[in-house]
Structures are given as C-alpha cells and as structure tokens.
Amino acid sequence: MADAEEPQFSTLAERIAALNKQKNFSSVEPAARKRPPPPPPPVRPAAGRPSDDAATHQTTHQTTHPAVPPRPNRCIPPPLPRRDTQASVGSPGDAAQPRAAPPPLPSRTPSFQPSPPQLPRRTPTQSGLLTARRNSASSEISQLSNVSSLSLGHSVSSATSHGSNGGANPRKMAPAVCDPASLPPLPPTRRELEARAREAAAKEPVDRQAKAKEYAVRRAAEPREPPADAGQVLPSRPGLPPRLPSRPAKSPNPPAVARDEAGEPKPALRKLPPTAIGGFGAEQSTPQPPPVPGRPSATADDDAPPPVPLASRPSAAQIDAVSVRPVAKAKPPNNDCWVCRDWSGPDGVAAQFPRETLPRGDPVGHLARGLCEQLPSYTDKARAIFTWFHHNISYDTVAFFGNNVKRMSVEDTIFSGRAVCQGYAEAYKAIANRAGLDCVVVGGHGKGFGHAPLKKGERPPPPKPDGHAWNAVRVDRGDWKLLDACWGAGHIGGANNSYQKEFSPGQFTASNEKFGLRHFPSDPSHQFRSDGRTVSWEEYFRGPVDGEPPTFYTNGHQEGIAEDSVEPKERDIPVHGGQVVRFQFSKICEHWTPEKNGLGRPPLLLLSIHGVDGRKDDMVPFETNGFWHWVDVDARDLGAPGQTVEVAQMTSIDGKDARGVSAKEYLSKKGRVGMAWAYVMKWELV
Numbered sequence: 245m246a247d248a249e250e251p252q253f254s255t256l257a258e259r260i261a262a263l264n265k266q267k268n269f270s271s272v273e274p275a276a277r278k279r280p281p282p283p284p285p286p287v288r289p290a291a292g293r294p295s296d297d298a299a300t301h302q303t304t305h306q307t308t309h310p311a312v313p314p315r316p317n318r319c320i321p322p323p324l325p326r327r328d329t330q331a332s333v334g335s336p337g338d339a340a341q342p343r344a345a346p347p348p349l350p351s352r353t354p355s356f357q358p359s360p361p362q363l364p365r366r367t368p369t370q371s372g373l374l375t376a377r378r379n380s381a382s383s384e385i386s387q388l389s390n391v392s393s394l395s396l397g398h399s400v401s402s403a404t405s406h407g408s409n410g411g412a413n414p415r416k417m418a419p420a421v422c423d424p425a426s427l428p429p430l431p432p433t434r435r436e437l438e439a440r441a442r443e444a445a446a447k448e449p450v451d452r453q454a455k456a457k458e459y460a461v462r463r464a465a466e467p468r469e470p471p472a473d474a475g476q477v478l479p480s481r482p483g484l485p486p487r488l489p490s491r492p493a494k495s496p497n498p499p500a501v502a503r504d505e506a507g508e509p510k511p512a513l514r515k516l517p518p519t520a521i522g523g524f525g526a527e528q529s530t531p532q533p534p535p536v537p538g539r540p541s542a543t544a545d546d547d548a549p550p551p552v553p554l555a556s557r558p559s560a561a562q563i564d565a566v567s568v569r570p571v572a573k574a575k576p577p578n579n580d581c582w583v584c585r586d587w588s589g590p591d592g593v594a595a596q597f598p599r600e601t602l603p604r605g606d607p608v609g610h611l612a613r614g615l616c617e618q619l620p621s622y623t624d625k626a627r628a629i630f631t632w633f634h635h636n637i638s639y640d641t642v643a644f645f646g647n648n649v650k651r652m653s654v655e656d657t658i659f660s661g662r663a664v665c666q667g668y669a670e671a672y673k674a675i676a677n678r679a680g681l682d683c684v685v686v687g688g689h690g691k692g693f694g695h696a697p698l699k700k701g702e703r704p705p706p707p708k709p710d711g712h713a714w715n716a717v718r719v720d721r722g723d724w725k726l727l728d729a730c731w732g733a734g735h736i737g738g739a740n741n742s743y744q745k746e747f748s749p750g751q752f753t754a755s756n757e758k759f760g761l762r763h764f765p766s767d768p769s770h771q772f773r774s775d776g777r778t779v780s781w782e783e784y785f786r787g788p789v790d791g792e793p794p795t796f797y798t799n800g801h802q803e804g805i806a807e808d809s810v811e812p813k814e815r816d817i818p819v820h821g822g823q824v825v826r827f828q829f830s831k832i833c834e835h836w837t838p839e840k841n842g843l844g845r846p847p848l849l850l851l852s853i854h855g856v857d858g859r860k861d862d863m864v865p866f867e868t869n870g871f872w873h874w875v876d877v878d879a880r881d882l883g884a885p886g887q888t889v890e891v892a893q894m895t896s897i898d899g900k901d902a903r904g905v906s907a908k909e910y911l912s913k914k915g916r917v918g919m920a921w922a923y924v925m926k927w928e929l930v
Contacts, residue, residue: 456561582753583833584841587631590624594631599658607658612678622681623719626727629675630752633668634733639743640664641736665690668730669713682718686726688765689784690714693736700791700814707781709766716770724772726759727752735798750801750832758808761787789813795926799893804842805924806832816930817889821879827851827866827891828874829925845904848894850921851875854883863892863914863921865907887929892921 253259432440597614599607615632616625640662643649649664654674657667669685676683690712691697698704714728732751737744751759756772764784765771771778787793788808792815796807809830817825838846850863866873882889894902894910898917913919 460560581833581835584835585753587624587627587749590619590628591631593618594628595635597632599636599661602658604659607655608674608678611658611675615675616679616681621720623725625679625681626676626683626717626719626725627752629672629679630727630729630732631747632675633672633729634745634747637661637663637668637671637729637733638745639730639734639736640667641741641743645741663730665728665730666713668733669715672715672729676715676717684716684770685713686716686763686765686767686770687713688763688767688770690728690731690764691762692731693741697792698786700816704782704785709764709781712763714763716772724756725752726756726763726770726772728759728763737798746798748798748801760784761808791815797922797924797926799922800924802843803847803893803924804831804833804836804838805829810925812927815928817879817882817927819879819882819885819929823879824876825879825882826874826876827889828872829891830872834871843903847903848905848907848910849873849924850892850894850910851877852890852892852923853877853881854887854889856880858884858887865910866891867907883929885929889927889929891924891926893924894919894921896920 253262593615597611603610611629611632615628619625619628637657638661640649643662644664652660652663652667654671657663657671663671666685673683673685688709692712714726714730716724716726719725728751732748734743734745735748736742756774760771760773760779761784764779764781768778773779793813794810794815796810800807806829809828811826811828836842838844849866849868851866852861852863854861864875864877866875868874894905896902897905897910897913897919902919902921
C-alpha cells in the first residue's frame, strides 16, 4: 500500500502551528511577541543525515527566499529543534525576555516494567516478634524459623542475616539479657519420671532396713522398765449384767498389802476407765458387784488387770514397717455384722416384682435379672431373692396337713404362690443360679412345727436327717451362707394351725453356728461352720441344754432378743430351792438398736410373777444397760408350782403406745391407768 502523502509547509511557522494542533506536546505555545532564538553556529553535517544546524540554515534561507521545500525523506523524519537548557548569551534586552522552550519529544513506550509497590510497613500490633527493621537482603525464612510456640513472649534469640548492604557485622547477636543460665529449667520428661520412680522403689527397701536397724540399735541402748500401769484388755463383747449384793461375809484371810523396801504400803495400780459396749469410747460401763449366793461368779475377782506379756510386744522393725505403711481407710464398725447391716436396698428391690406381673415365658430369668442385675454384691443378691419369697410365696398348709404334698416345678411354684419347704428351696436355687450365684439345696432335719424337745435325761432318737430343706449360697468373700427361705417367709401358728405370713430375717442373718442349732443336714459337709467342727446328731438333737428350753415367742425376735442368751436355760424352775433366780437375756448384736433395726423406740420389758404361794400377782420391770436385761427374784416369790413366769412387753399405757415408757413412769402410773402387754417368753414353776 502506498504511503499517505504528507502535507507541504511553506514556512517554519506553518509547521509549528501544525504541530501545536497535535496534542503530543505539553509545552505552552510561546507568546507571539517573543523573538525566535538565533540560529546555532554551523556544524558539519554527518554523513547520511543533515545536522540540526544545517536544517536551521536551510530554514533561514527559505525564509529569505520563499520556495516550495523539498519533499522529506520517508525513512528519516525531519529533525526537531534542539532543546537548549542554558541561557543564551546576548544583549541585556534579550536576557530580560525568557527564551521559548522547544516542544518536548514524543512519548515512548517504556522498555522495562515498573517495580511493584512496596508493602506497607507492619505496625507493632501486627507482629511483636521482629524488633528490628530488616533491609532488602534480610532472610524471611531465618526470621520465621526463630519463632515457635515455646518462644512466644520471649525475645528472639537468633539474629537476622544481612547481606553486603548491611553493616560490618554479618550477624546480629542476641541481647545480653537473654542469658540461658537465667532461664527456668524444663520440666522432667516422662522417661525421667519413670526412671526416678524406679530408683525410689529400689531404694525404699534399703532405706527401710537401714532405718529399722538404726531404731533397733537405739532401742537396745535404752533401759527398759516394766510399765507402771498395764492396759486393761477389752472384752470382745459386753460383760455379764451385775449381780445382787450378797450378805457381807468376813474373809478369814484378809488380802495382803504390798509394801516396799522401807515397809510402807505401795500405792494401788491405777485402773483404766471402762469402755462402752462395742468399744467406741463412751463412758458407759457395767458394774461388777459380788455374785449371787450359791452361784459361781462369772467375772474375775482381781482388782488389777493382768500385765501385758512381753513376748507379744512388736519388734522395732515391725513398728517401723507399720509406720511407713499407708494408712487404709477404716471400715464401718458394722460392715461385717449381718444383723446390723442395712438391707433396705435389696429388700426394696424384692418388693418391686410381684408374681402376678411376671411373664409366662421365663419367670425365673425375669426374676434373676430384675432382682440381681442392679445389685453388685453377691450378699445383696442373695438377700433380695430371700425377701422376694416372703412377699410372694406362702406355705401350702392344705397339702401339708392333708398329707398330699406333690412335687411341683419351679414355674408352678412361682405362679401358684404356694409351696412347702422343698418347693421354696428348689425355686430359690433356680433363681440364684440364673443370677450367677453358687447355690445348692440342703436336705435334712429341722426343729420346726411339731418338734418336741428332749426332756431331762431322755436319749435322742436314732439319726433320721430328713423332712426339711433349705439352701446354702456362696456370698461375698467366697463364704457359704446357710439360709431358710421357707421359715423366713412366715410360720404356722394359732389354734387352727393356720399359716401366718410374717418376715423372719434371722433365717438369713444368723451365723451358720446358730443356724445349725435348728437345722441338721443329711450331708455333714453342708454344716459350713466357721470353726470347721462337725456336730453329731446326738449333740444337735439334745441342744445346748439338758432338758426343754423355755418357750420363746416370735415377738422376741422382732425386739432383737438373742434366744440363746436367755436364762434360766431350762424351762422348769424349782420354787422351793431357796435361791435367787436371775432372769436375763441380751440383744442379738452389740450394734442393734430398736430405732434403727427394730420397730421404733425400745419397749418396757416386765417379769410377771405371782408372789409367795401364788397369792399376789406383780409385774417387775427389767433393768438394762443397753445390751443386757436382767432382774433377780427370790425363787419363793415367783409363785406356786404349776404356775408360769413370763417376760411381758408393755404395748399400751392409758390407751397410748407404750414404746419409750421408762420404768419410773410405769411405777408412777401402776394401778391408776389401764395397761396392756404381750408375752415374749415363758417358764414353768415346779
């Protein structure tokens, strides 16, 4: 394509005007009155391109002689006027007027890219780690490597690296305040703690032996003297109740008085204060007056307790070993006593599963899960099953007295709600085994309904251990416990031999020794006595007394009276023996209280006697120390032969509940208000 023809200018002014129309220059057109600058001195043009002076000379020549200028070269643009930055030398008039500046060069596209804008400087709140400003040669990686989660809040320990543009020092050192010696020590690691524990465990026996040897040497060097006051040996259970004072009798041999070397009498040994029942530190004691005439004394007659044997003293090593042993938490005083144990938890669970609500498909499994899953103790599981039978199973008196006892399955026993002793035992075993308890059925003889005790001097019948059944279940600590769910649910009584549904927890809480007084197994290994002894049939059938024991009623068990503690132990009491008869009994446990374990406040117990020759009835209140109850009466005041003597429990006084009534209050209202009572035990006068 042919190039576009450029316009022709006749003068330099026309060219300048054309250039001014183009907005390629930022210079302001000079004033018209200003004179153009003088032409520069001539210069020899370079080869191939005319110089600026030549162009100027040509322009001047053209101005003088106007003519059409030659057509410019297409390759080389016309030369532009030269910019003169220095003031030209001329006349004073010329210097006063400013020289017009030539038009600027046309803009050109830069060959380099502009540098990116500099990032804004971080404020102190943005980063507190870099304390000094870094130059362009600083290493960003070295700065970030100095920061860690443990160094926050501390000064930077490593210096920022500088390049050649930095100072003379190539590396900035840490400030003097960051002394490594002043830093806190690091916590020990897990390996260090384990190593220290192993060292302490290995060193402990050595230190203990060294300490024991040192203590033994020190004890051996010290002189030992027998103690002036010997400690009183605490009894395992409360002593016997006091005796009535006997007639004073002078001893033919008065006790010798101990004297010292100078002949002066020695002071009596100080006696320790008596301890309370159970050994809990109360100031309650049992007096020990002289015994009843004609009966051997049950307590020692010495004033001073026996000295502590020296052989029982622990060695120094044993004392030191106990002192460094960690102190274990003391168990509750009644933790091992089943009589005083709180059974409200398992008993409450047993009442939540009446037999009418049991499923027909698997009643045994349902009872095992419901009664035992929420109880962690094996003992509590066994108790819950025992109590469930009291609420749901009754003794089948119709089948027993009609001699029509049939064997029934466990499911039939549960749904019918009736069974004899064998049905109780088999159902208990089935539920206990499903609950994970070791339980067996024990068969043998029981001194229950229809049993007649031996009379004095009568021989026992041939061995025949049958007719009754009970259970043995393994409880906590792996011990075997004997229990009778049949006798614990109720008993047969009354004139018509009807069944009385009455809970008897003693059939579960009694020790195996006391349980064996009325139960004799056909297999001697099922006696499970704690002493390991096997009782013979003759010893069992005769019992602890040669003769018939006194009659003991059920309400005596409810009031916490121990049947084996009752005296006199024989039922028959001679009237004309000329003796003082003691009637006494104790609670079943030292910790048993009527408020916590019984029916409420303690009742007042009275002895019903009939006077000399049975002509004057009277009620004598028992004395008590909280554990023992006793009263002493002359045999002739008990009544006439053929009459009975009873222990009575006052039930009401003046139409109100008699529980909590004291003996003093009773004597003050005796014969003035109405009273009622119930019998607890009975003897026969002969």
